Amino acid sequence: MKLGVLISGRGSNLRSIIEATQSGLLQAEIVTVISNRPKAEGLLHAEKAGIPRAVIPHGHYTDRETFEGAVVAHLRDSGADTIALAGFDRIVTGTLLRAFPDRVVNIHPALLPAFKGLHAQKQALDHGNKITGVTVHFVDEEMDHGPIIAQAAVAIEDDDTEATLAARILAEEHRLYPQVLQAMACGELQRTGRAVRGGPR
Numbered sequence: 001m002k003l004g005v006l007i008s009g010r011g012s013n014l015r016s017i018i019e020a021t022q023s024g025l026l027q028a029e030i031v032t033v034i035s036n037r038p039k040a041e042g043l044l045h046a047e048k049a050g051i052p053r054a055v056i057p058h059g060h061y062t063d064r065e066t067f068e069g070a071v072v073a074h075l076r077d078s079g080a081d082t083i084a085l086a087g088f089d090r091i092v093t094g095t096l097l098r099a100f101p102d103r104v105v106n107i108h109p110a111l112l113p114a115f116k117g118l119h120a121q122k123q124a125l126d127h128g129n130k131i132t133g134v135t136v137h138f139v140d141e142e143m144d145h146g147p148i149i150a151q152a153a154v155a156i157e158d159d160d161t162e163a164t165l166a167a168r169i170l171a172e173e174h175r176l177y178p179q180v181l182q183a184m185a186c187g188e189l190q191r192t193g194r195a196v197r198g199g200p201r
């Protein structure tokens with residue numbers, strides 16, 4: 001599997017994906033890391049690992065489709081066949097999805113369909129939830145909406161703050177995302193409409 005990873009910031013999920021390829025847990029090659037933000041810390045993880053990287057600033061394009069057209073062109077040039085969004089902060093359109101049908105996945109720090117969008121950890125705390133978690137899902141044109149591939153639950157403790165909860169969720173993200181990507185690499189996932197079978201738990 002030839003993986004393209006799209007980031008915008010810290011890149012800790014990217015780092016866990018890189019480490020999984022290095023340890024052999026994930027049998028895939030990361031052919032490119034693309035950031036829409038030049039200062040994304042995650043670019044350094046790619047650099048350290050010797051992975052090709054590109055900055056494609058969304059602000060240089062007149063609209064989402066043109067920006068994504070540039071992203072798709074770069075992904076194709078890199079030979080990517082599977083795209084992992086890892087903290088990518090732009091809403092994805094059909095331009096990317098049509099280029100890589102059923103091969104664009106995202107990770108979200110909540111148990112979807114609860115707590116879509118930004119600050120999902122704070123949303124769960126504010127709601128008084130006792131459990132939240134992580135979701136990896138196929139991407140469609142609605143934000144945090146596509147078919148769910150795998151989820152992991154994280155208990156919310158009485159004394160949790162947004163930071164302590166986010167850290168425990170992140171640890172699960174780093175475990176789950178490489179496992180899902182490995183299932184994709186092995187062709188283990190079967191999707192029928194919204195139902196996806198064969199992913200990790």
Ligand code: GRF
Pocket residue numbers: 009010011012013014042086087088107108109173
């Ligand atoms: C993660 O919490 C991920 O679930 C969400 O954005 C955050 C990215 O973190 N989509 P990082 O850049 O991978 O550290």
